[in-house]
Amino acid sequence: MTTLLPSTDQVWDWLSEVPDPEIPVVSVTDLGIVREVRWDEGTLVVAVTPTYSGCPATAVIDLMIETHLREKGIDDLRLERRLSPPWTTDWVSEEGRDKLRAYGIAPPVDGTASDGMTAGRAARLSGKSNLVIVCPRCGSNQTERVSQFGSTPCKASYRCRDCLEPFDYFKCH
Amino acid sequence: MPSLPDAATPDAAALAKQAAAHQSHDPHVADVDLQPALFDWLCRMGDNSLVLGHRLSEWCGHGPALEEDIALANTALDLIGQTQMWLALAGEVEDAGRTADDLAYLRDTSKFRNLKLVELPNDDLAVTLMRGFLFDAFHFELLKELAGSSSPRVAEIAAKALKEVSYHLERSSDLVVRLGDGTTESHERMQAALNRLWPYTGEMFKADGVDEAVAEAGIAPKLSDVLPVWQRTVDDVLSEATLAKPDRKFDAQTGGKQGRHTEHLGFLLAEMQFLQRAYPGASW
Numbered sequence: 362m363t364t365l366l367p368s369t370d371q372v373w374d375w376l377s378e379v380p381d382p383e384i385p386v387v388s389v390t391d392l393g394i395v396r397e398v399r400w401d402e403g404t405l406v407v408a409v410t411p412t413y414s415g416c417p418a419t420a421v422i423d424l425m426i427e428t429h430l431r432e433k434g435i436d437d438l439r440l441e442r443r444l445s446p447p448w449t450t451d452w453v454s455e456e457g458r459d460k461l462r463a464y465g466i467a468p469p470v471d472g473t474a475s476d477g478m479t480a481g482r483a484a485r486l487s488g489k490s491n492l493v494i495v496c497p498r499c500g501s502n503q504t505e506r507v508s509q510f511g512s513t514p515c516k517a518s519y520r521c522r523d524c525l526e527p528f529d530y531f532k533c534h
Numbered sequence: 535m536p537s538l539p540d541a542a543t544p545d546a547a548a549l550a551k552q553a554a555a556h557q558s559h560d561p562h563v564a565d566v567d568l569q570p571a572l573f574d575w576l577c578r579m580g581d582n583s584l585v586l587g588h589r590l591s592e593w594c595g596h597g598p599a600l601e602e603d604i605a606l607a608n609t610a611l612d613l614i615g616q617t618q619m620w621l622a623l624a625g626e627v628e629d630a631g632r633t634a635d636d637l638a639y640l641r642d643t644s645k646f647r648n649l650k651l652v653e654l655p656n657d658d659l660a661v662t663l664m665r666g667f668l669f670d671a672f673h674f675e676l677l678k679e680l681a682g683s684s685s686p687r688v689a690e691i692a693a694k695a696l697k698e699v700s701y702h703l704e705r706s707s708d709l710v711v712r713l714g715d716g717t718t719e720s721h722e723r724m725q726a727a728l729n730r731l732w733p734y735t736g737e738m739f740k741a742d743g744v745d746e747a748v749a750e751a752g753i754a755p756k757l758s759d760v761l762p763v764w765q766r767t768v769d770d771v772l773s774e775a776t777l778a779k780p781d782r783k784f785d786a787q788t789g790g791k792q793g794r795h796t797e798h799l800g801f802l803l804a805e806m807q808f809l810q811r812a813y814p815g816a817s818w
Contacts, residue, residue, distance in 0.1 A: 411694075413611070416615065
């Protein structure tokens with residue numbers, strides 16, 4: 362007797378229902394951390410890439426994906442950790458960016474990932490950073506960085522000079 | 535590792551084996567002749583990030599400002615995450631059934647392969663930040679080269695870690711400049727920190743048989759090639775920070791890579807390894 366396996370499109374849809382444990386408004390597919398879904402004979406293989414290598418949410422994400430897919434009737438399942446290519450915020454979907462903004466987190470500004478170079482340092486020291494982060498609450502571009510790090514590894518802390526509210530910026534990575 | 539338990543997969547060893555079976559093929563991992571040197575070298579990579587990560591985590595709850603506290607803890611988290619990748623690969627290369635956790639929690643000081651620089655106590659924030667900068671400048675350049683390693687497994691870990699270490703270097707060089715070129719007191723403290731740490735920096739570039747073997751295999755760069763780039767970064771940042779490069783030998787303190795450590799490492803491990811030593815095999 363053969364059982365009809367769900368299509369990988371169907372599995373992707375199910376995965377889009379799995380929230381990120383730290384920022385529950387976005388799903389694991391919005392974040393771009395699900396890299397592949399495939400059937401290996403009767404085994405469903407889901408390849409997941411970590412965001413930051415020490416992010417404690419990684420284990421929880423694996424658990425949530427597994428639990429959700431089992432609830433959908435997938436019994437034979439294997440999760441693979443994929444390191445290469447390393448995760449980048451370029452993979453955060455447009456929809457994910459809108460959801461972040463609505464939740465009060467400024468989405469990443471593409472192409473501004475840290476490169477370890479000192480040019481960026483000089484610009485920042487003189488206060489003339491060309492990186493403009495728009496306040497997700499009032500839309501002002503008069504914002505300033507409070508700290509390069511925030512409540513989770515993927516975020517930095519900012520403050521709006523117009524509405525005076527603090528907010529998180531999802532760092533370009 | 536001090537992270538959340540992987541409740542879905544309690545059998546970490548079996549999972550690691552399963553994952554290894556699906557990894558991209560890497561001829562170096564199973565190279566018997568290279569195995570002792572590669573294992574040692576991977577322990578050096580993992581132990582540097584583990585010991586420095588642990589030192590930085592000691593600041594958690596003690597930072598001078600909330601933002602600094604968070605930044606130090608986040609940097610520690612990155613480094614400990616990188617440790618998991620390096621030591622897991624070391625265990626795989628060793629092929630004796632040891633996991634990253636076994637290597638981190640059940641080795642004694644003489645088996646640790648980290649630089650002496652990273653095991654020194656935090657002392658004040660000046661020493662912590664200056665040590666961070668001196669190491670980050672080396673770590674960044676090394677990882678950049680390793681991202682092009684002849685070993686695909688090493689290259690993928692390096693590429694992942696590099697993105698995080700770029701951030702560490704930007705932040706630490708920023709702070710060295712701000713505090714070096716800051717108040718009289720911050721300047722004096724940063725200069726004292728630099729003078730104290732300087733004799734420990736040369737160990738990063740002092741190659742031994744292990745370094746030569748992995749360089750020969752194309753896995754890692756020659757340390758003598760990393761040195762001039764590090765010197766350039768350090769010179770630039772120190773001069774902007776109005777700090778004077780110490781006029782003394784930079785490689786007076788070596789031996790950590792071969793397992794000859796300062797007395798400080800034992801105290802660090804006593805705290806870090808306590809739980810696994812007192813309750814062997816304890817899990818969440």
